[in-house]
Amino acid sequence: MEKRNFQGNRISGKRIQDSDDNKGVDEMPKNIFIEDIMVRDVACATLPGSRDEVLKILKNKQISGVPVLKDSRVVGIVTRTNLLQNPEEEQLALLMTRDPMTISPNSDLQTAARILLEHRIRRLPVVDDGKLVGLVTIADVIGTIADMNIDTPIKDYVDEEVVAAYSETPLPVVARIMELAGVKAVPVLDANLELVGIISDRDIIAASVIEDSVEMSDMSAGSDDDAWTWESMRDTMSIYYSVSRIKVPNLLASDIMIREPITATYIASVSDCARKMKRNRIDQIPIINANRKLQGLLRDRDLLKPLMEAE
Numbered sequence: 001m002e003k004r005n006f007q008g009n010r011i012s013g014k015r016i017q018d019s020d021d022n023k024g025v026d027e028m029p030k031n032i033f034i035e036d037i038m039v040r041d042v043a044c045a046t047l048p049g050s051r052d053e054v055l056k057i058l059k060n061k062q063i064s065g066v067p068v069l070k071d072s073r074v075v076g077i078v079t080r081t082n083l084l085q086n087p088e089e090e091q092l093a094l095l096m097t098r099d100p101m102t103i104s105p106n107s108d109l110q111t112a113a114r115i116l117l118e119h120r121i122r123r124l125p126v127v128d129d130g131k132l133v134g135l136v137t138i139a140d141v142i143g144t145i146a147d148m149n150i151d152t153p154i155k156d157y158v159d160e161e162v163v164a165a166y167s168e169t170p171l172p173v174v175a176r177i178m179e180l181a182g183v184k185a186v187p188v189l190d191a192n193l194e195l196v197g198i199i200s201d202r203d204i205i206a207a208s209v210i211e212d213s214v215e216m217s218d219m220s221a222g223s224d225d226d227a228w229t230w231e232s233m234r235d236t237m238s239i240y241y242s243v244s245r246i247k248v249p250n251l252l253a254s255d256i257m258i259r260e261p262i263t264a265t266y267i268a269s270v271s272d273c274a275r276k277m278k279r280n281r282i283d284q285i286p287i288i289n290a291n292r293k294l295q296g297l298l299r300d301r302d303l304l305k306p307l308m309e310a311e
Contacts, residue, residue, distance in 0.1 A: 032144060033105070038136045045096075048093065067132060072132070073130055074132050076099070077100040077121075077125070078097070082096065109141065116301065117308065142278055145270065145271060145304075146278045154270055158296040158302070163177060167191075167254040174204070197258055203256050261282075263285060265287065270306050284300065
């Protein structure tokens with residue numbers, strides 16, 4: 001794969017792919033462009049569309065979000081978080097985040113990392129002349145970091161304020177905890193406080209089902225201020241309506257958690273952890289000590305920070 005330098009000249013990508021030299025933050029290459037790492041065959045949703053269509057795409061493709069198009073132009077992004085936060089909403093136009101951030105294929109890797117970090121998003125539609133030409137995600141950036149051989153230890157990038165769950169917690173409670181805490185994954189601990197698993201929003205969506213029900217609402221034709229109503233007697237009318245919502249099943253955290261999760265210690269390097277994430281297609285790594293006690297959580301977005309320090 002060829003890459004371009006900032007002057008637009010073609011250079012070999014072999015230095016990044018094949019080098020065995022370890023690098024610190026200051027030695028990272030700065031000539032990687034979005035068109036070199038973006039996904040070109042992008043799964044999309046279109047307006048008008050429905051929640052069920054998006055849910056099917058997310059489950060089948062095992063992805064966490066898709067761009068939403070109208071007349072071939074990007075008008076929104078819909079993610080697993082949108083679905084979980086609005087379980088009764090069916091219309092795609094009301095579920096999606098409108099006017100998402102986008103990026104040009106000629107932008108560099110550091111620009112993408114800065115946008116992803118500053119706006120706390122996970123994906124950037126790549127737009128050229130108003131048209132969608134690709135998608136770059138945090139996972140794509142992580143895959144590039146994995147090839148950089150950055151030997152900086154991860155200790156300074158680990159989040160030590162971690163929300164964890166007990167293995168016997170009901171799954172709907174776990175989902176609600178994640179929503180309230182604004183996190184996409186929680187490590188799972190047993191009664192001995194040892195790490196036994198991890199649950200992500202991907203696991204919750206995979207376990208969830210669409211539940212249809214019929215609900216009733218009573219409407220009164222009178223009011224308490226109506227002088228013609230006696231002893232609060234009124235004409236009432238019952239309205240029945242169908243409700244479709246995403247239902248998180250009544251399972252336990254231990255029923256769906258990923259057991260024996262990939263872990264690391266504080267002394268692991270940035271690129272080593274990036275390789276673990278890329279190889280296992282995961283977004284976070286629990287950090288443990290020698291006794292398997294949880295020390296913190298390294299999220300994929302945390303590994304973007306060294307790129308910002310190199311600017």
